[in-house]
Amino acid sequence: MSKSIAYIINDSEISAGTRGASLGPGAMRVADDNSGNFLFSKYPIHYVQTMNHLLDRPSPYKYGKRADGLATVYKNVASVVSEQRKKNEFIVVVAGDHGSAGGTIAGLKMANPSNRLGVLWIDAHGDLHTPYTTPSGNMHGMPLATALNEDNLESKQNEPDTDTLKFWNEMKNTGNIAPKIEAEDLGFIGLRDLETPEVELMERKGIKNISVDELRSEGVQKIVERLEQKYANCDELYISFDVDSMDPDIVSHGTGTPVPKGLTPQEASELLRHYAGHPKVKCIEFVEVNPCLDEKTNHMAEVAYYLMKEVVETAEKKI
Numbered sequence: 001m002s003k004s005i006a007y008i009i010n011d012s013e014i015s016a017g018t019r020g021a022s023l024g025p026g027a028m029r030v031a032d033d034n035s036g037n038f039l040f041s042k043y044p045i046h047y048v049q050t051m052n053h054l055l056d057r058p059s060p061y062k063y064g065k066r067a068d069g070l071a072t073v074y075k076n077v078a079s080v081v082s083e084q085r086k087k088n089e090f091i092v093v094v095a096g097d098h099g100s101a102g103g104t105i106a107g108l109k110m111a112n113p114s115n116r117l118g119v120l121w122i123d124a125h126g127d128l129h130t131p132y133t134t135p136s137g138n139m140h141g142m143p144l145a146t147a148l149n150e151d152n153l154e155s156k157q158n159e160p161d162t163d164t165l166k167f168w169n170e171m172k173n174t175g176n177i178a179p180k181i182e183a184e185d186l187g188f189i190g191l192r193d194l195e196t197p198e199v200e201l202m203e204r205k206g207i208k209n210i211s212v213d214e215l216r217s218e219g220v221q222k223i224v225e226r227l228e229q230k231y232a233n234c235d236e237l238y239i240s241f242d243v244d245s246m247d248p249d250i251v252s253h254g255t256g257t258p259v260p261k262g263l264t265p266q267e268a269s270e271l272l273r274h275y276a277g278h279p280k281v282k283c284i285e286f287v288e289v290n291p292c293l294d295e296k297t298n299h300m301a302e303v304a305y306y307l308m309k310e311v312v313e314t315a316e317k318k319i
Helices: 021-035 052-056 067-087 098-111 143-148 162-172 196-205 212-218 220-230 265-276 299-318
Strands: 005-010 045-047 090-095 117-122 186-189 236-242 281-287
Touching: 005 067, 005 299, 021 090, 021 281, 021 299, 045 067, 067 090, 067 098, 067 162, 067 281, 090 098, 090 299, 098 117, 098 143, 098 236, 098 281, 117 143, 117 265, 143 162, 143 186, 186 220, 212 220, 220 265, 236 265, 265 281, 265 299, 281 299
Parallel strands: 005 045, 005 090, 090 281, 117 186, 117 236, 236 281
Antiparallel strands: none
16 A cells, blocks of 8 residues: 555535535635645545535435435445545545545445444534434434444434435445444544434443533543543544534634534644544544635634644654
8 A cells, every 4th residue: 555645525515404515625725725835736636426416406305305316425435435545544535514424434444344443523413313313304414323324213203215215225335334333433522412312322322422521621632542442442543523513603603503612723633633643543534614604704614724734744744
């Protein structure tokens, strides 16, 4: 394997409840150009084919909106991620909404099926819903359930139709591997907006969240030491960073579902720099920048870009 870095840009936004996340990767590239760093020119960029044209008409799938398109996006993301992971030591994914991150996980697993894959999800939301539990039908709330091959029937609230479930099962089985991860290898930082079915699933599976208050009182260093024990038996780690994990009152509201009392950019930086330099971390993904919602022009993208720049510079030192 060549010891290199690859960028993957995925403009998909078909699983969010608010339009505009497809512009997030481009807004981060604008921040790069304006900075004069030209970070995106350093390594090859690989693009994922999206299905965003489906947003031009209503979706027939009440409990899995645009599930047909997202199943295709999963395959497309997984294919690009798998191919680039086989060729590169480290991947940076810059995506629109969080819904297609299940495809990223699938791609990492497809590249190295025997690897035990750990996931650290830094986010305000649990993204553990299924068509059986979703209150909105928006599939950016479901990627981790696909990775876990989980329907959460114990918390069932909906009766999804046959077509929705056909596409849902396709997503869970992307790459013909299910599950991609085990519940014990999933960790959360920053969750503060969860619905009851997600809480019930986390309690049943023993999945823990490290709250913002907990991280702040213990300090980032203590938290990453604790997580080192959690992921000790994993061969590879994937870090998914949703910008809504940060406090919108400090950064901006330039994301689809901002939630107060999140991380500071400094706390996010410390976490991401640690994991970018971690020998097991092979992929870090940035999601949910939405410049259409940014009351500070392009500030969310600028902060996300700065964090990404630190990730790339830190990863360069380990390869």
